[in-house]
Amino acid sequence: MISFLDLRKINNRFRKEFQEAFSRSLDASHFILGENVSTFEREFSQYCGTKFCIGTANGLDALTLILKGYIQLGKLKKGDKIIVPANTFIATILSVLHADLEPVLVEPNPDTHNLSLQEVKKILTKDVKAIIMVHLYGQLAEAEELRHLSNQHDLLLIEDAAQAHGAMTNSKSTRAGNLSDAAAFSFYPSKNLGALGDGGAITTNDSELHETLKLLRNYGSKEKYKNNIIGYNSRLDDVQATFLSIKLKCLDDDNQRRRVIAKQYLNDINNPKIKLPFYNGSSNHVFYAFVVEVEHRADFTKFLDKHNIGWLIHYPIAPHKQDALHRFSHLKLPTTEQIHKRIISLPISPVMAREEVRSVIEVVNTY
Numbered sequence: 001m002i003s004f005l006d007l008r009k010i011n012n013r014f015r016k017e018f019q020e021a022f023s024r025s026l027d028a029s030h031f032i033l034g035e036n037v038s039t040f041e042r043e044f045s046q047y048c049g050t051k052f053c054i055g056t057a058n059g060l061d062a063l064t065l066i067l068k069g070y071i072q073l074g075k076l077k078k079g080d081k082i083i084v085p086a087n088t089f090i091a092t093i094l095s096v097l098h099a100d101l102e103p104v105l106v107e108p109n110p111d112t113h114n115l116s117l118q119e120v121k122k123i124l125t126k127d128v129k130a131i132i133m134v135h136l137y138g139q140l141a142e143a144e145e146l147r148h149l150s151n152q153h154d155l156l157l158i159e160d161a162a163q164a165h166g167a168m169t170n171s172k173s174t175r176a177g178n179l180s181d182a183a184a185f186s187f188y189p190s191k192n193l194g195a196l197g198d199g200g201a202i203t204t205n206d207s208e209l210h211e212t213l214k215l216l217r218n219y220g221s222k223e224k225y226k227n228n229i230i231g232y233n234s235r236l237d238d239v240q241a242t243f244l245s246i247k248l249k250c251l252d253d254d255n256q257r258r259r260v261i262a263k264q265y266l267n268d269i270n271n272p273k274i275k276l277p278f279y280n281g282s283s284n285h286v287f288y289a290f291v292v293e294v295e296h297r298a299d300f301t302k303f304l305d306k307h308n309i310g311w312l313i314h315y316p317i318a319p320h321k322q323d324a325l326h327r328f329s330h331l332k333l334p335t336t337e338q339i340h341k342r343i344i345s346l347p348i349s350p351v352m353a354r355e356e357v358r359s360v361i362e363v364v365n366t367y
């Protein structure tokens, strides 16, 4: 059996370091916003190239707090429209709703599955105040073009970088997290940088936003038992921060290994029934997922099951077709709907053995 993602194998590489770090945490017993959180925040902001990093409880909170932070600062207000890709993971859209803002769902580019610049331009009205670009599957969205457009129209540009830790632009070697006004990351265990539980972070170069977010994530409080604003409880766990510091050292190597596997798939899968993903060969993709398209998906998944190859669908139901988002069910989003019908993710991870990669290629080619 080739598993879709062998988390045990991924984390076993760090078992000894994790155990030592846990022991130190237990000795220090500073479980909430201890030194390990500030150390990881410093390391991760350095890694992304931003001035600031704020650890949060998870990725959804990171997104929501960015929006609430801008509301607190008077840069967004209730009901403002926020552009989001229609084919994103539902968290992006939920964050906008949780902040009492209005998501505007926009069709993606059918090749990259990332926000389409043309579609964004088509839908841009005066009520739109921000764009959330999602680096879907680990591939950077068209950040420079979206930055330019946002500057022209005085919009905030926000990144959902939950799938793109370490992805880098070709032109300026700028990393995900440093391509917008503020970026949200998730450290959900299966992400390229994954904790041993929930975790998230925000990166930004905006010192005012940074100060506000530090308050918002911690009861609106800077000084214990003194509450300046109406805050939340969304802190990155101190012990998770130590695990993340350990794994961060391996992130570039892990991403490189993912790219090597992706290149093998792209070179050697030659089945005309399988549409391979768009990739320009650069470091702008970290292959959180290797997503192919197939017309008769149920057929293909049965075939993969028969050959003991793990697979997943990122994601099987378009957000506007979810019961929770029935308010958007009237929308006509044919590209998004087509994508959700046809996509399937093949196994890819830094711990996949070469023979496993070869087996996947062989099996997919005989379908």
Ligand SMILES: *Cc1c(COP(=O)(O)O)cnc(C)c1O
Pocket (backbone or CB within 6 Å): 058, 059, 060, 061, 088, 089, 091, 092, 134, 160, 162, 163, 185, 186, 187, 188, 198, 199, 200
């Ligand atoms: C994982 C993910 C999130 C949410 O992260 P959580 O830590 O699970 O809350 C948000 N957006 C995208 C695109 C994701 O993949």
